[in-house]
Amino acid sequence: MANVTPPKYVRQILFSLQSRGFAAYLVGGCVRDILLGVRPQDWDICTSALPEQVLDVFPGSRPTGIKHGTVTVVIGSRSAEVTTFRSEGDYTDHRHPSSVAFVGDLTTDLMRRDFTMNAMAVSADGLIIDPYGGAEDIRRGCIRCVGAPEKRFDEDALRMLRAFRFSSRLGFEIEPATLAAIGKKAPLAAGLAAERVSAEVEKILLTARPETLNTVISLGLIDKYLDRRAAPEKEQLHRIASLPKKALERWAALCRLLTVSGAIRSAEQFLTALRLDSRSIRCCNDACEMLESPAPGSPLEWKKLLRQYGVDSVSCAARCHDALCGGSSCRALKAVIKSGECFSMKQLAVDGDDLAALGLRGRELGEMLSFLLGYVMEYPDNNRRELLLSLASASEE
Template structure:
């Protein structure tokens, strides 16, 4: 009985400490988010003192209400771009034609004039923007209700679309007519799936139906914009939900490079786009050459190729596979591929146990080998050094000069 009580006490203490940690993290996030919002108040103050309206808008408001971290604080105002530039000492005209000026004051803030959008002829961006003096009109042009709220100087929420209620219901709902929103900018459909993944929300039924109707419009969107959203989706809380939405809506059939994939990997944990692509190449559902159409960075292409190689080696399950992987490839890529392959090996432990970190750590070099064998350099030396390196990293050869030279004598016919 006493033993049972002790166990229960340990469990209760463990639960309490975990809850305390979560509470502490949440409080810390709330504090940092409020600090981020407060850093924008001097900009609001200066605009308001000059007789203009000014509010915090967009993702900062959403994340503040959800008690999530805030990366950037955007401001909307009745002041025209030229008036904003005249009012602040340090500004950068990052998009004046669209009403946006970056203000540098206690941080950097994008300050955009109240506006409504003109016609969208290409389903990507408005042909023009029209500056207005009404905050409500500005908010009603936005994509989703959870992104269409504003905060005034006193941190009171201004909400014309039911965004607060949708946050409580954990819903992604288009502002107004969903088909119109997606016809204006087709990328919004992928953004809906991205927010579903990142926030672990559900897409409202009419919004989802509009995505099914408008799915073909994705072909109008630049691949670079699509890639940015997919990267964020795959790194969200529930990537499987977002990817499932792209599948059931039919959007995946219109994505460049991804078009025609008959299987969609439903991830249960966040994963990079590079490893996701590598998995499909590994499974024969995509090709290495075609990925160039995605216009990724050279680093991304390198990661994809590495991940394909890792997946192939994990499948073969040869002796010393992990020793070789942790020596040749980044740990994060290995661990991501292990999840896909169902491999339970402790890659961190293998990495910490590495005998050498690079070829420069080997106790002898190519010149030493040539001198010892009295041979001129050539292709044989490259092969021998590679085999020597592999023997050391797999533990079959000690990294000591005498042991290595004995091994060289035994393999001198390479």
């Protein structure tokens, strides 16, 4: 096993349960990460102890999901989820089990999990319990369901997107039977909450292999949010990986590619359906609008975009343009911003109060500010208070 030692508080939880006569193991994703040589972010523990018994062993714990057997054990300032061995009843909504039953053995608990690489446990002394061949699948770089894949996806349709997320993150292949089952069960994904779908798509976007979305789209897993199933080419999607690992910019690049392929009509419609926040929707939609036209060829053209859309949206569009099309838009934009030349009202050497003092009011005042801003954008050296007031006064005569 890779040389990743659980932190002291995790070992303390394991030993405390064992000292009271209960079985206790590290389980799931943390075991997978250990075998991959990656330090886990979360340490999950499963145990033969019932939730009430876990609370008795650790009096300061929180019964965060006690109906499903989960207790959050707090040790000092750290915490870990401890869950009783369990089996699950039928999944009536393709997402959540209708019931859970606490069981006495670990193998039954591992049987309910999604993929073999997540269906392993490790004892406190380092013994790996791996009844479904997860360690070998990790060695082979293979994502495979525990048991019958169609049954796993019938139980929880989100597992189909999770398979691609793991594939994208780890560089693993989805084994043929599992992939075929995803193709067959893909329509079930339409019943998933939009927030769950967008979270999985975003996680794929933020990996080094966003081209995985080609297969996600081709199999119909996000048909509900597309106007038609038209996946961008893998080579195009891979260009997204050259962007910084910022969700906003990667969403904007995806929206641009989906617009070009004809899969969506607008970023706004697509991202609204996926329940992204309003700022992200606006910025991505603005960026896609800008990407419809060639990159600006002069500082004045950049300033016009900055005036219309703002720094965030224009910066997003510039980075997307360089990633998807090549070029030096980011460098050109940075030069314009660094120059300090005026492109917004707040940079103008006069404001509304100055113009009001000249007798301008309401619509006339707004129109004059707009005129002066356009003038200064074209003649940046003339952004001087007295000169602009003189221009405004002359216009009123």
